[in-house]
Amino acid sequence: MISLLHVTKTYPRTGDAVADVSLTLNKGEFCFLTGHSGAGKSTIMRLIHMAERPTSGEVRVSGYSSTTIRPREIALLRRKIGYCFQDFRLLQDRTAAENVAFALEVTGAKPQVIRTKVPRLLAQVGLASKAEALPSQLSGGEQQRVAMARALVHEPLVVLADEPTGNLDERATRGIFDLLQHINQSGTAVLLATHNLELVRANPDVRVIELDHGRLVYDSAAEEVRS
Amino acid sequence: MTYSLREALVAFRRAPLLAGVSAAMIALSLFVVGLFGIVAFNIRKVIEGVEARGEVVAYLRDTASPADVQALRHELTGVAAVREVRYVSREEALQVAKEELSEFSAVFGSLDSNPLPASLEVRLKPNQKGPDVVRSVAQRIGANPAVEEVRYGNEWLDKVFLLRSVAATATGVLGAGFAVVAILIIGAAVRLAIFARREEIAIMQLVGATNWFIRKPFLLEGLMTGLLGGMLAALATWLSYSVLTNAVFTVVWIPDSWVVGGILTGGALGVVASWIAVRRHLRVA
Known part of the structure; x- marks a missing residue:
């Protein structure tokens, strides 16, 4: 479903952010993407989201290739990719429900679809009672749940979660991770970028890909094949 | 369209002064053209009269x-x-x-x-x-x-043609000058709107809104500003015509199709200005 083939991303000032990385993420898979700050985790996410094009190599996502995709197709592809960030990126002047509705509205969903879908998504992330709360009235964990509800509006094939627990305490982290697992159980692949090694160690069954200075240095799936 | 229209109107509310100045600049450029329109139309009438005698x-x-x-x-x-x-x-x-x-x-x-x-x-x-x-x-x-x-009336017919070409040149230069200023000001208004909505735009890109959908509110804002400017210009031209024809000498009002054409030109100017600003400042993937 997602393939990176010998992908290198070079920035003029800072050099290689990602160097010759090849990996595959299958449909319905859950995977940690780990590495220190600046290892290239976010760049990998942005390459999959087609917010960046590789300097060399190719990114393939759900039948689209970074070498041939057109701008309009990028918009359509992104509806198949949910994206969550460490800083949530919610609109502060809109309620939780309005933040979720916004993602539907700007992609052309009809009002009756929005009316039925938004409460269902908020219930799915455990925020049915906070629909009318502004982000400033929600805890960090709750704001991340709103961001996840927004990421799920188009029933994506994959959720890219870029350090979603980076700003959260231990309990909220556990809650978000459980939610991601729950999302994964319904068939959505999850790529979770984190440098929280405790979280990684606590879930030994989950595939782990590790980056170091832009290079892929460990992939537990490959290790399993090798062993 | 409802989303785009709502956002375009919000942009007006957010910076009414800038929107007003933008519309006024378009109005000024079209007003100059409108005045020439009256002169040109009346000259044409005179020439037609001469030609009719033949x-x-x-x-x-x-x-x-x-x-x-x-x-x-x-x-x-x-x-x-x-x-x-x-x-x-x-x-x-x-x-x-x-x-x-x-x-x-x-x-x-x-x-x-x-x-x-x-x-x-x-x-x-x-x-x-x-x-x-x-x-x-x-x-x-x-x-x-x-x-x-x-x-054959050549003595003053030549003068009429000279007057028409001088008026056309002056109008062309002034009208184009004001149009450029109008485009720059509308561009500034659109840039401001883009800046005010940068977070929304980022989220729209994130969740898969098309580039056209993202650009639409800004183009609509330009269109509305331009049409408003066009209407102001038509009003100012008509007021000038009324004053002239009552106080100085009788002139003929321009045809309605010219008025409609002028207002639509205002709208087109607004869209072009927004398009340039959006292309330059809205980095869509």
């Missing part, structure tokens, strides 16, 4: 023989643009002058001899009354040795 008068030399005159008449009758050639004798010319200028009857009565020349009045065909045709017929007549002088 007459060239050839004053003949006293020395011209009847055979010369007959040859000239024959030649002119053969010209494609000519409908009719009429000979006016010296006596007839004096008679007409006495009738038309009765206040000078004493002067005409005291004349020892008739000072008026004989002439040929050449009328042109209805579809052959353009200034170029009139001029070429007049030149052809003037070249004949039996003709002393040719008149």
Whole structure:
């Protein structure tokens, strides 16, 4: 479903952010993407989201290739990719429900679809009672749940979660991770970028890909094949 | 469309002064063009009046023989643009002058001899009354040795054409200048709107809104600003026309299609300005 083939991303000032990385993420898979700050985790996410094009190599996502995709197709592809960030990126002047509705509205969903879908998504992330709360009235964990509800509006094939627990305490982290697992159980692949090694160690069954200075240095799936 | 319209109206509310200045600049540029429109339309009316007469008068030399005159008449009758050639004798010319200028009857009565020349009045065909045709017929007549002088209203017709070209140049320069300023100001307004909505735009890109959907509110904002400017220009032009026609001299109002065209031009200017700003400042993937 997602393939990176010998992908290198070079920035003029800072050099290689990602160097010759090849990996595959299958449909319905859950995977940690780990590495220190600046290892290239976010760049990998942005390459999959087609917010960046590789300097060399190719990114393939759900039948689209970074070498041939057109701008309009990028918009359509992104509806198949949910994206969550460490800083949530919610609109502060809109309620939780309005933040979720916004993602539907700007992609052309009809009002009756929005009316039925938004409460269902908020219930799915455990925020049915906070629909009318502004982000400033929600805890960090709750704001991340709103961001996840927004990421799920188009029933994506994959959720890219870029350090979603980076700003959260231990309990909220556990809650978000459980939610991601729950999302994964319904068939959505999850790529979770984190440098929280405790979280990684606590879930030994989950595939782990590790980056170091832009290079892929460990992939537990490959290790399993090798062993 | 509802989302785009709502966002465009929010942009107006967010920066009303900038939106107002943008509309005013478009209005100013179109107002200049509108004033010229009135001048041009009235000049055209005058020219049409002259063309409708479509007459060239050839004053003949006293020395011209009847055979010369007959040859000239024959030649002119053969010209494609000519409908009719009429000979006016010296006596007839004096008679007409006495009738038309009765206040000078004493002067005409005291004349020892008739000072008026004989002439040929050449009328042109209805579809052959353009200034170029009139001029070429007049030149052809003037070249004949039996003709002393040719008149076809060229003295002031040339001045009217000169006035029209001077007014057109001045309007072109001023109108274009104001249009450029309007485009820059609308660009600034759109940039401000893009800046105010940068987080929304980022999220729209994140969740898969198309580039066209993201751009639409800004283009709509430009369109509305431009149309508002166009309407202001039409109003200002009409007020100027009213003042002119009541206080100075009578002029004819421009056709409705010109007014509608002007307002639509305002809208188009607004869209172009927004398009340029959006292309330059909205980095869509």
